[in-house]
Amino acid sequence: MPAEPYLLQLGERLSSGLADFDPQRRERHRRFILSRQNPDGGFRGRDVDEDSVEPDPTEEEASDLYYTAFAVRSLAVLNVITPDDCTRIAGYLKTIDPFGGSVIDIVSWLYCALIVQANAGIDLLEEHDSQWPETLAAHLESFRTEDGGYAKTHEGAAGSTYHSFLITLCYELIGRSVPDVNRLVQFIYDRQREDGGFVEIGPMKRGGTNPTAAAVAVLRIYDAFDDELHDDVRAFLREVRGAEGGFQANTRIPFADSLSTFTGLLTCQDLGIDDLLKPEAVERFVNALEFPTGGFRGASWDEQADVEYTFYALGLLGLLGNES
Numbered sequence: 001m002p003a004e005p006y007l008l009q010l011g012e013r014l015s016s017g018l019a020d021f022d023p024q025r026r027e028r029h030r031r032f033i034l035s036r037q038n039p040d041g042g043f044r045g046r047d048v049d050e051d052s053v054e055p056d057p058t059e060e061e062a063s064d065l066y067y068t069a070f071a072v073r074s075l076a077v078l079n080v081i082t083p084d085d086c087t088r089i090a091g092y093l094k095t096i097d098p099f100g101g102s103v104i105d106i107v108s109w110l111y112c113a114l115i116v117q118a119n120a121g122i123d124l125l126e127e128h129d130s131q132w133p134e135t136l137a138a139h140l141e142s143f144r145t146e147d148g149g150y151a152k153t154h155e156g157a158a159g160s161t162y163h164s165f166l167i168t169l170c171y172e173l174i175g176r177s178v179p180d181v182n183r184l185v186q187f188i189y190d191r192q193r194e195d196g197g198f199v200e201i202g203p204m205k206r207g208g209t210n211p212t213a214a215a216v217a218v219l220r221i222y223d224a225f226d227d228e229l230h231d232d233v234r235a236f237l238r239e240v241r242g243a244e245g246g247f248q249a250n251t252r253i254p255f256a257d258s259l260s261t262f263t264g265l266l267t268c269q270d271l272g273i274d275d276l277l278k279p280e281a282v283e284r285f286v287n288a289l290e291f292p293t294g295g296f297r298g299a300s301w302d303e304q305a306d307v308e309y310t311f312y313a314l315g316l317l318g319l320l321g322n323e324s
Helices: 006-017 023-035 057-061 065-077 083-093 103-120 132-141 161-173 181-190 209-221 227-239 258-271 279-287 307-323
Strands: none
Touching (some): 006 065, 006 103, 065 307, 083 103, 181 209, 258 279
């Protein structure tokens, strides 16, 4: 396992790639991200769809840990998060039990807590029992399935590639390794398909860009990735290149999106595959998703910016910045 957790390494990498980002552009996106913050210190998702039937503004405007994590990640990679920002964010995080939520909630909370501590010295775990890593590890293991992976919920009978990746990240953030790593590695191997890509759940027949990126990350973290897999993944990624300059989620979706392009380009860079996407085409694709007032949408058909897709777009620009 790497000395520093994957998520923190990635954040530093993206921030480095954005070092020369235009200051005015940086400020526009900072303002957009902070415009999504609620009085409780958390961040919300998208605005209510004005065309929806009887929208519930209260539900739509509530702070959400998932979106809060993407907002914090975006502020961090832009290198614009301040101690005052961290104080407000910490206030929101203190209202959430970090040891009893979903896998996504746990990794979101842990990452935000580390960023808050690193940038403002606020230790959100100091009030917890000193045995909290054991408590959290036991909760993480409660998501383990018979196939060796980890499920999205306790009701899940089969493992999820994405949630197995998230569990790996959680263990890294608390300085531990997944118990019985060989079972997890075999689970990931079993999710590969004939097209060279990996699937999210067992019954799926066609590989997807995002589960493939998650699978590659887990296998590389545990030093279980080889040359044959490298060639398989390269062949798969070649098939999901989109005409707009990015990656598609899979071969059946006819357009690229920023999430798939981010995970696909990240995988290419990690594996030294430098001939599938042209950097200038990726940059054009990302720039076309940017709103002049700040924020990015997720794809050409999208109509709203949000903090999640803003992170993926900034991440893409950070990856490109490291190539130049």
